[in-house]
Amino acid sequence: MIRFLTATFIVLAAFASPALAPSPAQAQDQTIQEVLQTHREVIEKSSRKTIGPAIDAIAASGLPSAQNVLQKWQSRDMWQRKDDRLFFYAEEVDSKTYTLYDFDSDAAVGDFAKSDLKQLKPNSGIRAVIGAALVQFQLSDPDPARRSEAILAIQRDGEASHLAPLRASIAGETDPDIKALKEVTERLLTISYDTDDAARVAAIQGFNGALSLDVRAVLNPVLTTTIALKDSLPDDANIKDRVIAGSEALPFEDALARMVSAGMIPAQPTISERKDALVANIQDGMVGGVGVADLADQDARDRAYMVLVSEGVVPEWDAGYSIEDAVKSTEFVEVYAEPSKAVTDAAEATLKTIDRAVGLNQTLDLALDGLSLASIYFLAAIGLAITFGVMGVINMAHGEFIMMGAYTGYVVQQIIPDYTVSILVAIPAAFMVTFAAGVAMERLIIRWLYNRPLETLLASFGVAIALQQIAKNIFGTQARPLTSPAWLDGALVFNDVLAISYIRIAIFVLAGIFLGVFLFIMKKTRLGLETRAVTQNPKMAASMGINPDRVNMLTFGLGSGIAGIAGVAIGLYAKVTSEMGADYIVQSFMTVVVGGVGNIWGTLLGALGIGFLQKGIEWLNPSNTLAAQTYMIVFIIIFIQFRPKGIIALKGRAAGD
């Protein structure tokens, strides 16, 4: 710490001198060698206490080679020729010969024997001072990339000595972005390292409502507290608040240990120490007049211990002693490590505004999360909204159609290496594969069971376990990746709190497209009209010239095909396994049932409700998604009690009952 402070002072002193702004005129009438020679004795002495003026003079010389001198010096590449005591930088030719280069011209001076030269070996203290001086060169480097690199390095790993050069470099900064970055970094450093409390308070207040993680990382150490006994503190200690012993922050045992170590009360033997003492004092099967066999009872043990106390062989123990009473009379406080109350108050106030801003953004983030979860549920459920919602067929193999779609995407990706093209091919391919599977299933199984819905459930479950096992036999049990194209990698970042990955946006967009497609097919096409007619009254529809068999087949195929596309989308962000369908099937049915069977808007509302609800519960109880799912299902079960037909219930003849 002292090292940093000294360095700060030295650098501050350097910039307080008139040489702060290096003038080009000076550069012309002096060479760096002359500057070095002026301070030769100090440099040769190489002591951290006296080296300051020499480094300052080099840094302030304004010469183009000054940075090089400092860098070479710091890396121990600066050598002195013994005969004329001039300074050069050297490159090793072999172990005994070095080539010297002139600092001013960078020209090789010639090869010299090592015995004619003396290497300058700055110790770590001097190297730190040189490093601080070098920062100003990096901060005013002509290359903007290196400037911002230097600032980011300071932000990551700042120290007190960076403060002065950073401040000095702000005025001359031409790039507005880097200037803003410098100003922020300057305030962050001010909070941590400035010695003037007023400046720190001002810097802290400048961050009101800031969302950056760096700000919180700087403010939190300022507010570090420790718990202490009030009486043990000096009067001017920066106390935050009183702490009640027995609270979560300070359990009774901790409070007691602190009081004992402060010497306020004598230590009491704990229950296990007393037991050890009893064990140590067993004589002829008796301890303190009590037989060992009778010690299976805490009262008997206490009696025996008291006897031992009266004999003086074990430490004192007060049987009526209660930790609560002992601790009650003592005041514990939380005390800041930071001595200045003004600074901690400002930091607390600012942190509060930051927390508010972070909370707002987290709520937005949560809403985005809920929205993307809702789109996933909607995607998984929309095919079901057709087969179950419109046709009333319970298809337990729906999840397996999702899985088939995902595996189709995987297979397409094995054939077409370009990820963008393969996804564009995979979507129609998945649709066709699952459409065909759906049509086959409808023709072979479902159509025989239209008047036995419960048995459709069981038969389609048979199909589901068969499909699952077949997938396992073909693709193995390990998860297969479905890689998204590069343009879907990464996330749309609004600030340090609020971000959403592009895949989730894509899924959201896809869900929107599906909604549109569904509505178009159902409301505007011949197939949709016929589907609705067949659903409401198959016999009447048939007598109007509609072929119910064909319509049912196509509708079931359509629902299955959409499940396949959903599988590709879900596979992009989750792993493709043979069991992935089973993970979605219950949620998908929930979505359709909660929303209201037979209405796509209901399915949408159901997905939104379940998505937001699940994220909301997860937020209340973070780190436990299992619990969130459990409570969500319980909530849905209760919800169905009050609206058995879902959010949007069909009325009249369309309801079908």
Next chain:
Amino acid sequence: MNNSFFMKNPSLLVFLGLLALFTLGVTLMSEAYGSGLVSTSFVKTLGKTLCLALVAIAMDLVWGYTGILSLGHFAFFGVGGYMIGMWLMYARTEIIVVNSLASSPIPATASEISDAIGSQIFGVVGSSDFPAIWMFADSLILQLMMVVLVPGLVALVFGWLAFRSRVTGVYLSILTQAMTLALSLYLFQNDSGLRGNNGLSGLQNLPGADDIPQSVMSIWFLWASALALALTYIATSFVVSGKFGSVIRGIRDDEARVRFLGYSVEGYKLFVFVLTAIMAAIGGALYYPQAGIINPAEIAPIASIYLAVWVAIGGRGRIYGAVIGAVVVSLVSTWFTGGQAPNINLGFYEVKWVDWWQVLLGLSFVLVTLFAPKGIGGLVDVFTGRFSPNRKGAPLGPDAGSLREEEAEK
């Protein structure tokens, strides 16, 4: 005489006789009491199969007779197993802990023993305190009551909520499946108090019975399972044979009509739902000590669907059908997945039954649903000459008013 209980249930005496013969036969062939023809592990498999037959009867009563396709009865089965498992694990750990503490220089106090048991049982989930649900775990009687009470209460609350809001048909199935999923997800959590996905283990060792070899123990459990199965069979036959049975069959066939006749449909359904949940729990309480371990994966929704599969394959609406289904499917499944079935070499591909059994099961299930809705039990009808009338599309007249619409449309 024609109205006697046994005359109404001709299958009952046959079944009880066969069960007694089976149990005696296995005992005489066991390693402990007989020739040793049947290995101890197979005796355990048979004992477990009897428990599965028991829960299949419960499923048949609730689905085949009352028409409620519950996809949650295996969850009740698992809960029963958890309840008995808590006592088994506690009592056994207590014995181990007391033995290990006996070598310490001074005898342990009650609270020291309880702490040591806690850290033994809950060490795997990073805890050592007993959650509140283990309150009764030290008492066998109380825990046995929990086997009945906990699933009974869950079924009562859930059934009351579901039936009063007239959730029926496939909606009820989905709702019960959701309940099962919620329960298994809850048990998967480490802080559920039941050791998360580790489940309860070491249940095959009865506390205080270390001297009794597993071969003898397996026979005891076989007898206990057979007895429970027999009692369940009798109780179910009784329930479905009288007026009550007629009402619940009526509910299955046309719920609205039974309601209009003045019966409290919800009350009947709730009674059957709770009764079968308790039956399932008793089956679980006998099954898991034989299996030795229970974990939340056992009560995943798929297990309950399999239960429905057994009943459907065996034949719904007849008690022996449920037993046949459970026994046949689970034994055949053990045979195939145990690697005992010979592989079939097709030349270009070798069919390994371990991999393909699930496919076969799924497809046979589809075939049974499509072509033999009566299941294996339907074969009995072929022998006894009982067939549904083939109406050849004739309209439903007053004479056929008792027939269901599907029968009429054949």
